[in-house]
Amino acid sequence: METQVGFLGCGQLGQALLAGWLAAGVVERAGVRVAARQSAATTAERFGVLAASPAEVVAASEVIVLAVKPGQITSVAAGLPFRAGQVVLSVAAGVPRAALLAACRPAEVVRIMPNVAARVGAGASLVLGGATDGAAVARAVRLFQAVGHVEVLDQEKLFHVGTALVGSGPAFLFVAMEALADGAVAAGLPRAQALRLAARVVAGSGTLAALEGIHPAILKDAVASPGGTTMQGLRALEKAGLRAALLEAVLAATARSQELEDA
Numbered sequence: 001m002e003t004q005v006g007f008l009g010c011g012q013l014g015q016a017l018l019a020g021w022l023a024a025g026v027v028e029r030a031g032v033r034v035a036a037r038q039s040a041a042t043t044a045e046r047f048g049v050l051a052a053s054p055a056e057v058v059a060a061s062e063v064i065v066l067a068v069k070p071g072q073i074t075s076v077a078a079g080l081p082f083r084a085g086q087v088v089l090s091v092a093a094g095v096p097r098a099a100l101l102a103a104c105r106p107a108e109v110v111r112i113m114p115n116v117a118a119r120v121g122a123g124a125s126l127v128l129g130g131a132t133d134g135a136a137v138a139r140a141v142r143l144f145q146a147v148g149h150v151e152v153l154d155q156e157k158l159f160h161v162g163t164a165l166v167g168s169g170p171a172f173l174f175v176a177m178e179a180l181a182d183g184a185v186a187a188g189l190p191r192a193q194a195l196r197l198a199a200r201v202v203a204g205s206g207t208l209a210a211l212e213g214i215h216p217a218i219l220k221d222a223v224a225s226p227g228g229t230t231m232q233g234l235r236a237l238e239k240a241g242l243r244a245a246l247l248e249a250v251l252a253a254t255a256r257s258q259e260l261e262d263a
């Protein structure tokens, strides 16, 4: 259990992690401090934790989650009292570890790419290993495993595609979920039931593939009986280019992550 955890920025992603960690019992509520631009008090009240200034967060915390927008990191971190032995967990897209280390010196920095499903303990996260201190990586892995699946990557350049798949991936699937529900509504199912069922279908299919480790093509084939309904739906998907659209979405988001780093 981590007893002194601080958040520099606690918006969509910061709150997802905070909610997930509190539910999993891996952080001690009384030792959590959140700093934000305007929303620290509201967020702190919502989660029963402490609101603090960025300097107070850094002074009091052993583990610091850097969860501001990528462009804000340098200005937010400037002049804060980071010290050796602290671990900064950066979830920012497109900000290389070298830049984070320079901003948070002399603290150790672990670069992570999580996603919003951490909020319900069903996240997926990439953790950068490689040159990062092993004990700091292990600490990050423990925290992020408490809210989902973790893969450790040693090559930082793969964080661009990691950001596209893990960070942006939920948005792609939310679109798919909405479209599935729309199809069901078009065919007469009440909207609320269509949305609930579409969410369960997407979640259940993901859980099945993840837990059984079976290739998705094999799982798909098992649902598509010869001459059946699923095969007709699959024909429509192939005609509309769903496969290519998803592949291109991952590549477009990967390219954007690279562009943001280069800017």
Ligand SMILES: NC(=O)c1ccc[n+]([C@@H]2O[C@H](COP(=O)([O-])OP(=O)(O)OC[C@H]3O[C@@H](n4cnc5c(N)ncnc54)[C@H](OP(=O)(O)O)[C@@H]3O)[C@@H](O)[C@H]2O)c1
Pocket: 008, 009, 010, 011, 012, 013, 014, 035, 036, 037, 038, 039, 040, 054, 066, 067, 068, 069, 070, 072, 076, 091, 092, 093, 113, 114, 115, 116, 167, 168
């Ligand atoms: N959203 C995702 O699904 C996702 C997934 C993976 C990674 N990430 C990464 O997570 C980071 C945060 O993204 P987000 O979507 O959570 O953004 P967000 O909802 O806009 O949250 C940003 C947070 O930073 C705070 N902040 C802004 N300026 C600040 C300052 N000068 N000092 C202290 N706090 C400040 C904001 O406070 P106020 O609310 O008071 O303005 C807010 O709490 C980004 O680097 C992003 O790349 C996000």
